[in-house]
Amino acid sequence: MRPEQKKSPSDRKPIPVTRPFLPPLAEFIPYLERIWESRWVTNGGPQHQELERALCRYLNVPFISLFNNGTNALLTALQALDLPEGSEVVTTPFSFVATAHAIKWNRLTPVFSDVEPTHGNLDPATIEAAITPRTRAILPVHVYGNPCDTAAIADIAERHDLKVLYDAAHLFGVTRPARPPLRDGDLSVLSFHATKVFGTFEGGAIVCSSEAMKKRIDSLKNFGFTGETTVAEVGMNGKMNEVQAAFGLLALTHIDEALARRRAVAERYTAALAGIPGIGIVRPSVGVTPAWPYFPITVEAAHLGKSRDDLFEEFKRHDILPRRYFYPLISSFAPYRDLPSAAPEKLPVAARFAEQVLCLPIFPDITGEEIERTITVIKAT
Numbered sequence: 001m002r003p004e005q006k007k008s009p010s011d012r013k014p015i016p017v018t019r020p021f022l023p024p025l026a027e028f029i030p031y032l033e034r035i036w037e038s039r040w041v042t043n044g045g046p047q048h049q050e051l052e053r054a055l056c057r058y059l060n061v062p063f064i065s066l067f068n069n070g071t072n073a074l075l076t077a078l079q080a081l082d083l084p085e086g087s088e089v090v091t092t093p094f095s096f097v098a099t100a101h102a103i104k105w106n107r108l109t110p111v112f113s114d115v116e117p118t119h120g121n122l123d124p125a126t127i128e129a130a131i132t133p134r135t136r137a138i139l140p141v142h143v144y145g146n147p148c149d150t151a152a153i154a155d156i157a158e159r160h161d162l163k164v165l166y167d168a169a170h171l172f173g174v175t176r177p178a179r180p181p182l183r184d185g186d187l188s189v190l191s192f193h194a195t196k197v198f199g200t201f202e203g204g205a206i207v208c209s210s211e212a213m214k215k216r217i218d219s220l221k222n223f224g225f226t227g228e229t230t231v232a233e234v235g236m237n238g239k240m241n242e243v244q245a246a247f248g249l250l251a252l253t254h255i256d257e258a259l260a261r262r263r264a265v266a267e268r269y270t271a272a273l274a275g276i277p278g279i280g281i282v283r284p285s286v287g288v289t290p291a292w293p294y295f296p297i298t299v300e301a302a303h304l305g306k307s308r309d310d311l312f313e314e315f316k317r318h319d320i321l322p323r324r325y326f327y328p329l330i331s332s333f334a335p336y337r338d339l340p341s342a343a344p345e346k347l348p349v350a351a352r353f354a355e356q357v358l359c360l361p362i363f364p365d366i367t368g369e370e371i372e373r374t375i376t377v378i379k380a381t
C-alpha cells in the first residue's frame with residue numbers, strides 16, 4: 001500500500017465552470033407521471049404546448065417554437081429566412097462554433113466582421129464595412145447575455161435590405177426596461193443546453209413575431225409536413241420531446257431563484273476582483289438586468305505579470321476549471337480559416353478578446369467556499 005498522501009488541492013472536488021441546476025428529483029415525478037398517463041411522449045404534446053405558452057409569458061415575446069437543441073433551431077431559423085443559395089451572411093468570429101456552422105449548413109457564406117471591445121459583440125461599424133452586393137443577412141450574437149446594439153443593427157439592415165437573425169443562446173433572463181432584446185431582428189434563437197441559464201438537458205427555441213412564421217417553423221422542424229399527407233419543403237427533425245418540455249416547466253418554477261443566485265455570485269466576484277491591476281471584468285450593459293450566464297474576466301499580461309493561459313493553468317493546478325470562451329475564434333477553425341474575412345489581422349479586437357478572456361465558475365448552487373477558492377487563485381498571482 002502506498003503511504004497516505006498529504007492532502008493536496010487535487011484531493012478536493014474540482015470546480016467546473018458551470019453545473020446544470022437540477023431541482024429535487026421528487027419535484028420532477030408528477031410531470032413524468034403526466035407523460036406516462038397520456039402516453040404522449042413527443043410531437044407537440046401537452047407539456048410542450050404548455051412550455052411554449054409559459055415561455056412566451058416569461059420572456060414577453062409573441063411566439064416561440066421549441067427545438068431539440070439550439071443548433072437545430074439556428075439551422076432552421078436561417079432556412080426560414082429564405083436567403084438565396086450562396087448569399088453572404090455577416091457574422092461574428094467571437095462565438096460558439098454552431099453560429100457559423102448554421103450558415104454553412106444552409107449553403108450560405110459566412111463573412112466575419114470584428115467585435116467591439118466592451119462586450120465582444122459585433123461592431124455595427126464593421127458590419128457595414130463587410131456588406132457586399134451578395135449580403136442578405138446579419139447573424140449577431142448577444143455574447144455573455146449583453147444585448148448587441150440592436151438599434152444600430154436594425155438601421156443597417158433597413159438601409160441595405162438585410163434580414164437579421166440573433167443568436168440569443170446567452171440571453172435568457174436578461175431584461176431591460178425598453179422592449180425585450182428577444183423582440184429585435186427577424187428571428188432570435190435560444191439554447192436550452194444543460195450549461196445555459198435555463199436548460200432542458202438539450203433544447204432550444206426560435207422566437208418570432210408572427211403566427212404565420214411560427215407555423216412555418218413548426219412545419220420545418222417536423223420534416224416539412226403541413227398536413228397529414230402533405231410535405232411542403234425539406235424540413236428536419238428538430239422536435240423537442242415531452243420529457244425535455246416537462247423538465248423545462250419544472251425549471252421555470254425555479255428560474256427566478258436561479259437568476260438571483262447567479263447575481264449574488266457575480267456581485268461577490270465583482271467586489272473581490274475590481275481594482276486588481278491586469279484583471280478586467282466584462283460588465284453588463286448599462287440599464288440591463290443581467291442573467292450572468294458566464295462571469296467573463298480579461299487578463300492583461302503586461303499588468304498582471306501573467307498571461308490568461310498562465311492563469312488558466314494555475315486554476316487547473318488548483319482543480320478549478322474555468323473556460324476560455326471563446327477561444328479559438330471560429331474564423332481560425334478548419335472549415336472557415338481560408339475565407340478572406342477570416343484573416344486574423346482583419347479581426348484584431350476579436351483576436352484580443354479571445355486571447356485575454358477567461359470565464360470563471362458561476363452556477364446557482366456554487367458554494368461560498370468554491371467562490372472564495374476561485375478568488376484566492378487570482379489574488380495570489
Ligand SMILES: *Cc1c(COP(=O)(O)O)cnc(C)c1O
Nearest residue numbers: 069070071096098169191192193
Ligand atoms: C450553446 C450555444 C449554441 C448552441 O446551442 P446548443 O443548444 O448546444 O445546440 C449556439 N450559439 C451559442 C452562442 C451558444 O453558446
